[in-house]
Each structure stands twice: as structure tokens, then as C-alpha cells.
Amino acid sequence: MSTRRDRAERNDRALLQAARDVLAEDGAHASVAAIAARAGVGIGSLYRRYKTKEELFQRLSLMSLDQWNEAAERGLADPDPWAGLAGFVRGCAEFGQGSLAPVAGTIEVTAEMSAKATRGDGLLGELVRRAHEAGVLRADVTAVDISLLIEQLGRSPVVDQLRKQGRDDLLPAAAGARRRLIAMALDGLRPGHGPLPGPPPGMELFTGRWANRA
Template sequence: MNRPDSAVGRLMATEAGHRPRADAQRNVERIVVAARTAIAEIGVDAGAHEIARRAGVGVGTFYRRVPSREALLEAVLDEVLTEIADVADRSLAAPEPWAGLCEFAAAFVRLRAESCGIGEALGGACGDALDQSLAGLRERIRLLVERAQAAGVMRTDLPWQDVPFLLAAAATGARTLGMRAGAQQWERNLRIILDGLRTTEPAPLPGTPPG
């Protein structure tokens, strides 16, 4: 069963006034899955023809099932941002503030590192379409940071607004200066960043150095 606030649920809500056919819902589900992978690999410029091809449907079916390419991308990106907000909520409920912040940071950076489109959306590439979701995510990051600072496990000489930029910096490209990133490069970057935010001893670095 699709949640009303999921991408499929939002798109199926446009079929107002009658119960959608099973085949129509299956097509929407395939289109949403295809859109998520296309956004991750191509970015927010992923086109309708490319998404339809990945979904195994014709462009005509694509436009019968979704109001527009923009509406589809907004629904999918909003769904992903809701998922990361859910991670933030679980992290806020963690007994240990530092462990909660680290759990969220890892999920946030992994998403940025693995999805080109999410990185673009978090950077504001979608205009004001995702303003509400981004505002909710900012508020959760503020609470995570201030909770860790209040517990005395995170340095207090920087405002919470620095943290999203630091986390974004952990998701680097595959190559720089002729060197190839290690298999766990973003995790190493993140560990260095988190250790720089701690008030206690640094943790061991994961993975191997880039070569």
C-alpha cells in the first residue's frame, strides 16, 4: 500500500474521482522507480523520454500517468527528502546525541554521494518547489547539532549552519589531481569532518587512502 505522501501516492491522487485501475498504478510505480534511478545517475535534468524508456512504457503512457515531468521529479525528490527527514527523526530519538548525529550524517552524505540529482536538489536546483521539505530538513539538522552541543560531545564554537556545508564537502568526486578516490572515500572524508567536530578523541579512519 502506497502512503499518501509517497511519490506514487501523490501522483495517483491526480486520478481524482475514481479508483485507479491496477495497471495504471503499476505503470506509475514503474515510472517512479525509473525516475529515481534516472535522477540519481543523470540529475534533475533527466528527461521524460529517458524515464519512460527505463520504465518500459511509451511516452504517451508516461504523460497519461503523470501530470508533467516536473511534477514527477518534484514528487520523487520530495519522497527522498522525506526519507532522509525520517532518518533525522530517528537520530534525534537516539539515546546518545553524538551517535545520533553520526547516524544522520552518514545517511545524508551517502545520499549525496550516490545520487547526482539529490545533490543538485539540496543545492537549490529545483527552485522553490522543495522549499518546505528543505526547511524541515534544516530544522532537524539544527536540532541534531544543538543537542550534541548541549550534551558536551560537540564543539560549540561553530553555528549549526556550518554543518550542512561540511557534510556536503564529504561527498567528493571520483578523481582529483590525477588521483582516484578510494572505495570508501566519502566515509573517510566524513570521519575526518566528524572528528573535527568532536570534543573527544578521534575515531579510526575507514577504508584505505586514495591512490
């Protein structure tokens, strides 16, 4: 019984990772067949675990929200406001936050997803407030700016392309280049730079995208 349960858990983890990878490469048109093939399982196994592709993407969204909230909690636990914020941004970007953006508006946002997202907004708001009060974050940067920055940094075309090509020889170098870009972006959040252009973005950039328009 334990072996069967362990195998099912391994298959589920493989499916979720495969779904993330295929989404990063193919966007909202990612097919169930491609996800199952990437995970090394049959389509029947996928549908036994998730009745629909939407259900799979909802599970993936919950996993992503949990990671976001856990990273924010770790950041708030750091007594250094800058280290806490920077660690949050770095952790979310390296996890690949933003890879689910292609499914925005194509799946129903469940009550659980909404509750976790609301909690994440509050945690990030506190990280930003604390960094502003400490004078370590430029005054014109908002929580929405941080969220959009993470979405940009969480998707690496060069990493995705090399992974799709099976170029394991180049993946470490690509990951290192990505870490450098994250460090450059984090440096841009520090005070001492010129003003940012235009008004700060609003939350409608997120809430509007996730409204199901089917």
C-alpha cells in the same frame, strides 16, 4: 489490477532513482530522454506519471526532504547525542543528499516542499543543540555547516563516474572509499581542533539558491 499498480510503482521508483543518477552526472541539464532511458521506460510512460520535468524534480525534492527528516528523527531518537548526529550525517550522505543542488533556482518551491524543509531545519537544529550541550560537537560548528557538509559528502564524483561507465567491478571499492571520507569528515566535527576560518555561513546559501530566478 494489483499487478498493474505494482508495475506502475516499480516504474515510478525506477524513474526517481534514474533522475537522481542522471542529475548527479549531468546536473540541471539532465534530459527527460536520458532519465527515461536510465529507468528503462519510454518517455511516454514518464510523461504519464509526471506532466513536466519540473514536476518530476519536485517529487524528487519531496522524497529527498522526507529522507532527511526521517534520518533526523532517527538521530534524535538515539540517546547518545554524538551517535545520533553522526548517524544522521552518515545516512544523509550515503543516501546522496545534495544531488538535487543543480536544480536549485530552476523549479518552483511548492508549499509542501517549504513545509518539509522548515521541519528539517528544526530537526537538525535540535540535533546540533543537543550535541553542543553534551560537548561532543565542536562549538564553532553550526547547523548550516552540517547541511553544507552533507551536500559535499552526498555527491561522489568517483562513484558517479564509475556508475556511468558501468564499472560494477569497481563500485564496491568506490563506496568503501566514500565511507572512509565520511568517517574522516565526522572526526573533524569533534572538539579538540583549531578554530574554523571566517564567520559561520548563513541560511541564505540555501534559501537564495532555491529562489526561482526564471
